[in-house]
Amino acid sequence: MRDESRDKAADKGLLASLRVGDTLALEQAIDLFGGYVAAVIRHTLGSQARNEDCEELVSDVFVALWQAAGSLSPESRLKPWLAVVARNKALNWARAQGQAQKSAEAAQSLVSPAGDAGPYAESAIERISRDGLIIRALETLDEESRELMIGHYLKERSIKELSEATGHSQSSIKSRLFRSRKVVRTYLQQEGYA
Amino acid sequence: MMEGQTDNTYPTTPGATGAKAGLEKLMEEMKMDTLLALEPIAIDTEKVKELAFRRILAIPEDLGHHNAPQGRRSRPMPRRSPTRRLDPTRRKMPYPRMLVAACIVVGSLFVGTAAYAIGSALMVGNNPLDWREKSSYYGYSVPNLDQFNVPIGQTLESDGASVTLDAIAIDDNLVKAFLTYRFNEPIEAYLTEEARSLYADRPDDSGFRWMAMEVVGAPSIDLGGLVLSPSIFPGGQTNLKDTDSYFADDEYRVYKTSVQYLIPEMLPDQLDVTVKISPTEGYYVLKPAVSEPLTFAATIDKGSAAQYTVAFEPGIYEFDIEGVTWKLDLKKFAKTPFGTLICYDTHNDEGLVEETRFIGRGDLRFFDQDGNSYHGISPGSANSGRLMVTFFSDLPESATSLSFCPPIKQPATHDRSYPVTDIGVKMPVTPTRGFYLRDYRIEYTPEGFVQTIVSQPYGFTDIKVDITELPPEAIEFQGTDKLYQVSFDGMSGDFQNDAGDIAPQELLGLQLSDFDPYDPATNLFTQKVRYYSAGEDTLRRIPGIRVRYSEWDVGEDYRYDFAQAKTLTFG
Structure with missing residues (x-):
């Protein structure tokens, strides 16, 4: 919790500095998150990108951060934002390299069944649904966690609504959902989804 | 059972209300979980910064053309109006009078x-924002300067030490004197207890070097009547750096140091050179190592010594700072084997400088042809008046040009x-x-x-x-x-x-x-x-x-x- 609040405050300070054109804040962001952004890009692209490409993509991500800082919410968390942008930059780069299909597979490999060459968005969900995997995965959870997962993901209830309904704090709800996702992910992996 | 939840059934068929979207969201968040759990990997963050800042700062090509290595994509550097600020809102900010110094x-x-350390503060680096470790001028410059040095080898005795003027390196732009002090006692004996405790915890032997600097002071050099001294412009001393010097023995008795000055005017080849060491005194000095002035004298044929600096033609350069012409009178600009020095006169009075928001003397920004930035300083007495000497120590061999431009101050x-x-x-x-x-x-x-x-x-x-x-x-x-x-x-x-x-x-x-x-x-x-x-x-x-x-x-x-x-x- 302490690290969380500290990171949040640090993000807020960095964003505030970036918004006023503080170049050193960008340097600090690169110092803090450069290695992480590189990890996301490497995770997304695998070995198809050289180190030089990786470095350029990392720089692209931080240029994007610089350009977007003014429009980001002051409460935005940098790491998730950078993760998404890094992944998208990597995918765009891969597409530009004419390897869209391959990169898409690599990028979406988290829950894609091994050998599934179809687009992830359809095939994975369809297969998970068709095979009832999601049901079995959810059934491995305790009752309260399962109800939270169903409420949030399948019945589209917001964190706030769930918080009000259960009496738990919103951060507690988020934590429970995070842990539940981990359980579900592990189950799906055991069932053949890489 | 959660309040408000009526059953424990749930849609499982894609296409059912919210189900597919919910599953997509779940999958996306699981992917994010994976991404967020990744551990950072090693990366050259300095290179990333360079790439990013070349785009963000829109460094002009003539200041930083990026030659992409073969096989690597080259990044065009966007141009934009030079008057555009990174944050346009800053221009609208009212400019407060400077009430106090920074x-x-x-x-x-x-x-x-x-304060004592200030005289030695030196900022250099490939990034204008970096503060880099300095080099040892004496130590590393001697091998480079062997071919340029005029051996002297004179030794003079004083009460507490003997001093040898080992050599002088001189050409049209720079004179550098190398000296060896042989103290009769370990250096600590010359200092008060307060000074010893002050420097006791310094890493390595830097504390001893600082002690020696307290005891030794900075020699002046007289070149045929042109006196170069820490207290007199022109010149600009760079002696007050502990990294200019080192102890050659384990007992801290044999101390090697150097002093250097820019030569602001053309001098005849045949020169009577005098190196003068003044008696040491000061708050921390318990007893002087040199109680009477020591004066080394030699005649040097400057013309026979190799030119070891690259100099530039003096000239006056003008900048338009928000409608006011700001002049920089370049007196001397010398690239040497151990550093680059610039001496200039701003030709501007303080009021004008303030009104035009120019950041002041000594804050020019220098760039080489690759866009690498250098930020040097040689403060002290040379900063007095309008004249300024700036020193860079690590301009690389690859640098073929140096550009300078004024920074514009903003509140x-x-x-x-x-x-x-x-x-x-x-x-x-x-x-x-x-x-x-x-x-x-x-x-x-x-x-x-x-x-x-x-x-x-x-x-x-x-x-x-x-x-x-x-x-x-x-x-x-x-x-x-x-x-x-x-x-x-x-x-x-x-x-x-x-x-x-x-x-x-x-x-x-x-x-x-x-x-x-x-x-x-x-x-x-x-x-x-x-x-x-x-x-x-x-x-x-x-x-x-x-x-x-x-x-x-x-x-x-x-x-x-x-x-x-x-x-x-x-x-």
């Missing part, structure tokens, strides 16, 4: 007697806080300068706790001016969800305020602060604050401590006006 308040850092107030637990984290105070946290420790003692913070500054042009006071009130104790903001009344000595579960009086009953001055050998400030009331149990309840770094008033933000850059090409 003042930085850095929590948990005390500078105090750093700013900065106040930032950083946790002090992340060693190595950069803590900007302004967009151009701040500190790296190099060490942070809390020690528990029977009396209370002792906090030590070691920071490394970057981006400062003149520490003596910039950091005038470093009070303790900026320390913040981070509670569970609130900060313990401790304020300190300098008049009454009372600590005041705060919020949280732990009363401040539990923390701070008595405060004593020890501080080392800035150490140029390591580029570090070290501050130790002793809080003699809080015990370990109390402190354990505080989840974090952080330091507030703030700066105000003087408009230390600035941008570079690349459009007006002037370029000097090396011969």
Whole structure:
């Protein structure tokens, strides 16, 4: 919790500095998150990108951060934002390299069944649904966690609504959902989804 | 069962209301979980910064054309209006008069007697924001200068030491004298106990070098009537760096050092050269090593010595700073094997400088042909008046040109806080300068706790001016969800305020602060604050401590006006 609040405050300070054109804040962001952004890009692209490409993509991500800082919410968390942008930059780069299909597979490999060459968005969900995997995965959870997962993901209830309904704090709800996702992910992996 | 939930059934068929979207969301968040769990990998962050800043700062091609290596995509650098600021809103800010010199308040850092170190403060680097380790001029320049040195080998005796003028290196632009002191006793014997304790904790042998500098002082050089001295312009001494020197023995008796001066005018080849060492005295000197003036005299044929500097034609360069012409009279610009020196006259009075928002003497920004930036300083007496000598030590061999452009000052107030637990984290105070946290420790003692913070500054042009006071009130104790903001009344000595579960009086009953001055050998400030009331149990309840770094008033933000850059090409 302490690290969380500290990171949040640090993000807020960095964003505030970036918004006023503080170049050193960008340097600090690169110092803090450069290695992480590189990890996301490497995770997304695998070995198809050289180190030089990786470095350029990392720089692209931080240029994007610089350009977007003014429009980001002051409460935005940098790491998730950078993760998404890094992944998208990597995918765009891969597409530009004419390897869209391959990169898409690599990028979406988290829950894609091994050998599934179809687009992830359809095939994975369809297969998970068709095979009832999601049901079995959810059934491995305790009752309260399962109800939270169903409420949030399948019945589209917001964190706030769930918080009000259960009496738990919103951060507690988020934590429970995070842990539940981990359980579900592990189950799906055991069932053949890489 | 959750309140408001009517059953425990759930849609499982894609296409059912919300189901597919929900599954997609779940999958996406699981992917994010994976991404967020990734561990950072090693990356060349400096290269990333360079790539990013070339785009963001729109460095003109003639200042930083990026030649992409073969097989690597080349990045076009976008051009934009040179008058455009990174943040357009800043232009609208009212410009406050400079009320005081730059003042930085850095929590948990005390500078105090750093003044002596100021003369040696030197900022150089491939990044204008970097503060780099300096090189040892004596040590590394001797091999490079062997072919240029005129051996002298004269030795003179004094009460406490014998001094040998080993050699003089001289050409049209620079003179450098190499000296060896052989003290009769270890260097500590010449200094007061206070000085010995002051330097005792320095790393390596830098403390001994600082002691020697106290004892030795800076020699002056007379070139046929042209006196070059630390106290007289022109010239610009660079002797007051402990890294200019070293001890050649383990007993700290044999001390080698050097002094150098720019030569501001053309001199005849045949020169009577005098190197004068004045008696050593000073607050920390217990007994002088040199009690009477020592004067070395030699006649040198400058014409027969190899030219070891690359000089540039003097000239007057003009910049338009918001409608006002600002002149830079380049007196001397010499690239040498051990550094590059520039001597110039701003030709502007202080009022004009202030009104035009020019940041002032000594703050030009220098770039080589690759866009690498160099920021040097040679403060001290050479800064007096309008003339300025700046010294760079690590201009690389690959540099074929040097461009300079004026930074435009902008008003700013900065106040930032950083946790002090992340060693190595950069803590900007302004967009151009701040500190790296190099060490942070809390020690528990029977009396209370002792906090030590070691920071490394970057981006400062003149520490003596910039950091005038470093009070303790900026320390913040981070509670569970609130900060313990401790304020300190300098008049009454009372600590005041705060919020949280732990009363401040539990923390701070008595405060004593020890501080080392800035150490140029390591580029570090070290501050130790002793809080003699809080015990370990109390402190354990505080989840974090952080330091507030703030700066105000003087408009230390600035941008570079690349459009007006002037370029000097090396011969």
